[in-house]
Amino acid sequence: MSHDGATSRPARRPARRPVLRSAAFLVSGALAVTALAGCSSDDDQAESSSPAAAQDIAPAARGDIADGGTLRWALDALPGTLNSFQADADAGTSRVAGAVLPSMYRLDNQGRAVRDPDFLEKAEVIQREPKQVVLYKLNQQAVWSDGREIGAADFAAQWRALSGKNSAYWTAHNAGYDRIEKIERGKNNLEVRVTFAKPYADWRSLFSPLYPKEVMGTPDAFNEEARRTLKVTAGPFSIKGIDRGAKDITLVRNPRWWGRQAKLEQLVLRAVPREDRADALVAGKVDLAAVDPEEASRITLADRDKGASGPLAHGPGALTPAQAMRSWAVAHGEDEDAADAELDARAKTRKAAGKYEKEQSRLEGYVLRKSLEPAFTQLALNGSVGPLADERVRRAVARAIDRKKLAEVVLKPLGLPANPVGSHLALAGQQAYADSSGALGSQDTNEARALLADAGWVSGGPLKKETATTKPKTAGSEADSEGEKSRTGAEDKKAEDKKRAGSDSDDGTYIVGESDQKPGDRQPPLLDPGRTAAYQYAALLRQADARKLRGADKERKHADQYAKEAARGGAPGAYAPKGTAAPAGAPAGPLAKDGKPLTLRFVLPSGPGSDSLRAVADRISQMLEKIGIRTETSKVTDASYFKDHIASGQYDMALYSWPASAFPATDARPIYAKPVPAADGTLTVEQNYTRVGTDHIDQLFDQAIGELDEGEERSLVKQADARIWAAAGSIPLYQRPELVAARRNIANAGAFGFQTPDYEDIGFLKAGARPGAEPNASGKAHSSASPAGKSSEEPSEKPSEETSDE
Numbered sequence: 001m002s003h004d005g006a007t008s009r010p011a012r013r014p015a016r017r018p019v020l021r022s023a024a025f026l027v028s029g030a031l032a033v034t035a036l037a038g039c040s041s042d043d044d045q046a047e048s049s050s051p052a053a054a055q056d057i058a059p060a061a062r063g064d065i066a067d068g069g070t071l072r073w074a075l076d077a078l079p080g081t082l083n084s085f086q087a088d089a090d091a092g093t094s095r096v097a098g099a100v101l102p103s104m105y106r107l108d109n110q111g112r113a114v115r116d117p118d119f120l121e122k123a124e125v126i127q128r129e130p131k132q133v134v135l136y137k138l139n140q141q142a143v144w145s146d147g148r149e150i151g152a153a154d155f156a157a158q159w160r161a162l163s164g165k166n167s168a169y170w171t172a173h174n175a176g177y178d179r180i181e182k183i184e185r186g187k188n189n190l191e192v193r194v195t196f197a198k199p200y201a202d203w204r205s206l207f208s209p210l211y212p213k214e215v216m217g218t219p220d221a222f223n224e225e226a227r228r229t230l231k232v233t234a235g236p237f238s239i240k241g242i243d244r245g246a247k248d249i250t251l252v253r254n255p256r257w258w259g260r261q262a263k264l265e266q267l268v269l270r271a272v273p274r275e276d277r278a279d280a281l282v283a284g285k286v287d288l289a290a291v292d293p294e295e296a297s298r299i300t301l302a303d304r305d306k307g308a309s310g311p312l313a314h315g316p317g318a319l320t321p322a323q324a325m326r327s328w329a330v331a332h333g334e335d336e337d338a339a340d341a342e343l344d345a346r347a348k349t350r351k352a353a354g355k356y357e358k359e360q361s362r363l364e365g366y367v368l369r370k371s372l373e374p375a376f377t378q379l380a381l382n383g384s385v386g387p388l389a390d391e392r393v394r395r396a397v398a399r400a401i402d403r404k405k406l407a408e409v410v411l412k413p414l415g416l417p418a419n420p421v422g423s424h425l426a427l428a429g430q431q432a433y434a435d436s437s438g439a440l441g442s443q444d445t446n447e448a449r450a451l452l453a454d455a456g457w458v459s460g461g462p463l464k465k466e467t468a469t470t471k472p473k474t475a476g477s478e479a480d481s482e483g484e485k486s487r488t489g490a491e492d493k494k495a496e497d498k499k500r501a502g503s504d505s506d507d508g509t510y511i512v513g514e515s516d517q518k519p520g521d522r523q524p525p526l527l528d529p530g531r532t533a534a535y536q537y538a539a540l541l542r543q544a545d546a547r548k549l550r551g552a553d554k555e556r557k558h559a560d561q562y563a564k565e566a567a568r569g570g571a572p573g574a575y576a577p578k579g580t581a582a583p584a585g586a587p588a589g590p591l592a593k594d595g596k597p598l599t600l601r602f603v604l605p606s607g608p609g610s611d612s613l614r615a616v617a618d619r620i621s622q623m624l625e626k627i628g629i630r631t632e633t634s635k636v637t638d639a640s641y642f643k644d645h646i647a648s649g650q651y652d653m654a655l656y657s658w659p660a661s662a663f664p665a666t667d668a669r670p671i672y673a674k675p676v677p678a679a680d681g682t683l684t685v686e687q688n689y690t691r692v693g694t695d696h697i698d699q700l701f702d703q704a705i706g707e708l709d710e711g712e713e714r715s716l717v718k719q720a721d722a723r724i725w726a727a728a729g730s731i732p733l734y735q736r737p738e739l740v741a742a743r744r745n746i747a748n749a750g751a752f753g754f755q756t757p758d759y760e761d762i763g764f765l766k767a768g769a770r771p772g773a774e775p776n777a778s779g780k781a782h783s784s785a786s787p788a789g790k791s792s793e794e795p796s797e798k799p800s801e802e803t804s805d806e
Helices: 031-036 091-100 150-160 219-227 276-283 293-305 321-331 336-363 390-399 402-415 445-454 488-501 531-538 559-566 612-623 638-646 695-705 710-727
Strands: 070-075 105-107 113-115 120-127 133-138 180-185 192-197 237-243 248-253 266-271 287-288 366-381 591-593 599-605 630-636 653-659 730-745
Touching: 070 091, 091 237, 091 248, 091 266, 113 120, 150 180, 150 192, 180 591, 192 591, 276 287, 276 293, 276 336, 293 336, 293 366, 293 402, 293 730, 321 336, 366 390, 366 402, 390 445, 390 612, 402 730, 531 638, 599 612, 612 653, 630 638, 638 653, 695 710
Parallel strands: 070 266, 070 287, 599 630, 599 653
Antiparallel strands: 105 113, 120 133, 133 192, 180 192, 237 248, 248 266, 287 730, 366 653, 366 730
8 A cells, every 4th residue: 555554564465566465255145246346337348458557667678788787776765574474574575575586476567467487387277176276387497596496395385384373473464375275296396286275266376476495494584584684595686785784785696597697787776765866866876766746857857958058947046037027126126135135045046056957967867757556546434433434424525526636636747647546456457457436426516415415414504512622632643833724613614704705706615725825835746656655555564464254144135225226326325315405506504413513534644745645635625625524634744644543543534545456356355344343342454444344345355265267256356346336435546656767778677567577677778779679468578589598588478378277
């Protein structure tokens, strides 16, 4: 999850690109959900045919890439562990693992799991009854860096460590591994037979990455040694050293690597915090780095201005004609004090402009590569307490917001496709993707008002006078220090007086985030950047992978009702009961019920990147204002955002992101599982921080995870997604942008999108060479010639070609 943090890490299958984990099985009420899933707006095949944005990695054939060189790739921080299966594993852990460890499967540029032929010759389901058996045939050349063959002993050690049966292993999850009954050697050490106690649809998610038995064999090696170093590896690179002082991890070519030799001689992963990223680029300390919109804009401008003469039309020295005339007039005016002050200001501006121009000239060596991250930002609605505990209010909120406009706020300025995300469980381009938002209904202000009216929230209702008290300061709150104000008390009265007075320039609506803006206030960046995402994701992935099966009897009685209501395009409650009139025009006053106003607390992080989240939150607040819902914005520290607010349920609305997965039946279940009451009366929410779920959603996930027919599994996943939309606990908004600064001559690296990087193909272009080779389905560039002593690139395979039903 982006800007995703929490009390514990979502159990996940660590891979070269991190994803979330979970699992399950069951069946009741499928007809009703099938009808709901039919609310998809377009044909499933058309929707999943291609990603919303192509990857941008400057693809080049290996023959056009120079041999050797060192590439410095920025990380947000050095990984705290090199063990991908521990709770504090992060993006840096995954990047190291992707370069130095085996993975049986990796992701292609459409988010599909494809076999990695460097490690795996073949994998197939050879038996379904009485138990599922998968046979792996390993590449006979595959060896660890100590010369030992990669084999069944490594698979068995990893299974035992991650099965959950030995509590001495401090694992973040056991999803999938807990379904394995036994692992045996086949005809030889290169054949591995995996027998499952229960059917497991997402078996391809296992053993990626695969650690050597030296790491998985004992709790001490797993818990402690693998945090600091990996003595035995098997990938195109190996670890030369970790310099904690310099904050560098240096990877070098693996001399025992049997595949295509890495083009780079060294790959240095350098920790550069986001706040220092711009300075590092200007100083030339990194060659490849994810950047925020502000840095991305500067790189784009530097590229545009390359070779131009004259002063820059942007930066501190750029003045409009009116500003220049005013400055001249003040500097030459009769007021000597004002003239002196203006001359001093102009001197400082010239100095700043000179510095800015030098920095821009140094940024000319970079280009911006951009795509869409395999992650989406959602509006989370806390359904456990307060007004949002009523599903009609949640649906009213969802029907009031225009997701297309919110996507445009973030993506349009970047020149990226601004399409709202239509699924909780997959993104455009993935096989499981289908737009199921019709199960909830499209944006409709009148329908939203009608839902609120049906829930008992009326305009102009009497409000109880509350005794003035000092609100206790919430953990991590920065409202006082940052001057953040809530729309309550005297401020509400002032807003109402303004509405009643009216004016030619004001329609009487209090616009949250705009009405308070002063002329000349700088607009915040309109993007939820990766730094926020990385923090949230690292913190969220500490959640344990608890899984409990729930019965279907509580939902069976609702199946017929869902089936009937689905015929008109939505789930029961998605529309107000027939005959409920929507209030005419905008609300005349605050909506109230039982003497209380309808006010929702919008919690946002205050650290780096929070300005962009606030821009999106302001737009949402404006949309809700139109149906009579008021918002209070609370800015809290990043460290407390998930721990003290989202994970603990201390919020009404929040914005954060989840990464997409190639295995949604497994990975998404804990995010949407129905909370279960614990013995102490609290709720066990797994990763479902909205606390909204149903038995039926759980049953669909449980059934999907045990369904070995891939088409049927995807159908069940889509049905589950329709149910999640109908529950209105989380509203997907937009796919997050991926912005990467890269040296101009770097090839096969940048904004990867879904694809796992091919580390051996990353490098620097030869003099005179230009990127532009057409990547194949796996994301690799076609090469007309093979390097000496190496075989040519193998064609990519679709998952369906890798699994036998026999």
